[in-house]
Amino acid sequence: MKKLLVVILLILVVGLAIVAIGCSSSKYTIRKLSIDMVAERPTWQVGDWWTYQVWRTGHRSYFYTLEVIDTKAILPLGGEECYKLVYRWYNSLPPAEEKGSFFEFYSKKTLEYLGKVGKDGLFVGPKVSQYVMIFPLALGNKWSQKYYKAGLDQEKAKEISVVYEVQGIEELNGILKLQALKIHRGYLVKGELDANYVNLWYCSEAKNFAKREARSFGNNPSWDIRDLVAYKVK
DSSP: OHHHHHHHHHHHHHHHHHHHHHHHTOOOEEEEOOSOOEEOOOOOOTTOEEEEEEEETTSOOEEEEEEEEEEEEEOTTTOOEEEEEEEEEESSSSSSOEEEEEEEEEETTTOOEEEEEOTTOOEEOOSBOOOOOOSSEETTOEEEEEOOBTTSOHHHHTTEEEEEEEEEEEEEESSSEEEEEEEEEEEEETTEEEEEEEEEEEETTTTEEEEEEEEEOSSSOEEEEEEEEEEEOO
């Protein structure tokens, strides 16, 4: 029995260490600012691009670049006019050897990810509800979104919604120095906030997210952190 308890404790310690490593891998430090800031809806242009570094619990760090290639694309399903971007990923900071690519589509109104098309030419929509920005963004703004997830019981899905709140204005210091609006994204389940959450930092200067930090609890606690490390916008 004692041996079993020791093994369980070791597993818990290792699990917490992995989560801690995932959290501390981000290259940015954050400082709260006491200034006014309003972010208007951005207009992306062909040639705009952003490179992110990703840390995920239990995975090796990698990079990906999003580049705008069409500002008047038509969504394969639904006919909505949207942005079309090419997604390229790398094991190290570009210009490194490209490991793969596909096309992604984003809403022109909310920057929501709408789906992708791979080498097979087939359009695949998102399996879970995505990040929806309601512009203009300002401190204290709140909004909600219907939650969906492929395979989730329909009745249970009706009991869940995604809630957003602009909680602060912060300065991120690391590879880049950026001022951003911090947006908290939580899950409302039967009227109660769930433990899982996402923090987003939207930067007007970059016309995109400067940082994304997703945390999930449960049987396998994990982090998914994405930091903007380079960009070019018109």
